[in-house]
Amino acid sequence: MRLFVLLLLVCCGCDVEVQMDMASDKPDHRIQPDCSGAECPYRDVPFADVPVEYRQANYSGGSCNHASIQTVLRYLGYHDLAADWRKRHGGGASALDLAAICKRYGVEYAATFNGDVEFLAWCSRTGRPAAIHYYSNHAVTFAGYTLNGHAVLIDNNRPETRIEIPKAEFVSNWKGYGGMAITILGGKRPPQRPWCCPRPNTE
């Protein structure tokens, strides 16, 4: 009987949090205070915030798909591979062609060719940009969604400018343009911008 009461207590929620003692008695001030309720202040920054220096401009009169994937490669730290790709490949291509080139390079990649919206959501929440078909006969780099609910695109015809589109509108358009997207697995994704707990309001 006691065993069952004990089991019931365990199952029904008499949880206990054990705080491990640290090596020193003194609190380590380098450990930032817990602020589990605080939210990231960078609400308009996409999850794959690609530096301008890594954005490949269109080249050879129309290599938008190649330029888009080279931006992805640079963001993930594959600078030599991106440079080699730039040197060897150009001209018209599709996401399928990019996949074939990735395979030749031996780079693991993930793609959708049927407008899988969850694929873009996964790219965004794991901080991976993707080369996508967008606009008529064009490809751009999808940099992810912002906390404000916008999709951010980097167009290789004007790489310095970031394009923000409301998520629903973007998804609808993307499906209309064929719903193709390809990204690279592996690599080193940089961290998000650092932020700390907001200072307590003392007033």
Next chain:
Amino acid sequence: MNARVTVMVGFGLLAIAAGALLFTEYSPTQANTLPTQVVSQPVFAIESAELPEDGQRYCVSILVHDDWRQRRDESRIVSWWEVHPYLRSVAGQTTYDVYPMSGPRYQRYFAAAIREADLPVVLVQDGSGKVHWKANRTDMPESAEDMAASVGGLFKSRPIYLLPWRRPKPCPQPSPTPEPSPQPTPNDVPIFEPVAEPEPVEEPKDSTMPIIAGLLILGGVIGMIGGIVGGVKSRIGN
């Protein structure tokens, strides 16, 4: 006596229900990754694959001057993370990198928040960018051991939940390992050579949960049978 039997059967049913719930929640077949499509052939050969859900991975960033190799204090800190077993282990389980001040990444992500006078800076961030541990030039640990103890304190100071299913996820708890898997350097990838892609770091699966669930169910069944048998015996005895 009847009341006792009822209580035992009731507890038994509750334990079985709890065990079943637990088993459902922590079934080993539960996938933690998103099934989607990875293409292995260019046309119409689509395979189903699991994509790594590694967006919440912690990041360790060391921010340094451009000439950090010539600066004794900064090169020493970087070497700690490459040599000390615990720090290497943490680096291997997080996204670890060194960011020189004039690099595009530093300028894009850190320049607005970190002053040059504070360099070197070591940051431990979660997937959202929230800083959980930070040391700069003025309060940098004086040895690799101190650094390891302090960074380890970040993880040790997290509450330990007696009930594993109440533990917040993800809950990275780096532990020293003799040979941590090194973080691949993308630029080391040979051109036109097959590349061994790094295994995505998976959250440790709680393999004890199905066992606990099974024990709960077993205990419930035994308790119920015991209660019923006891009740029947007492009636026969009467």
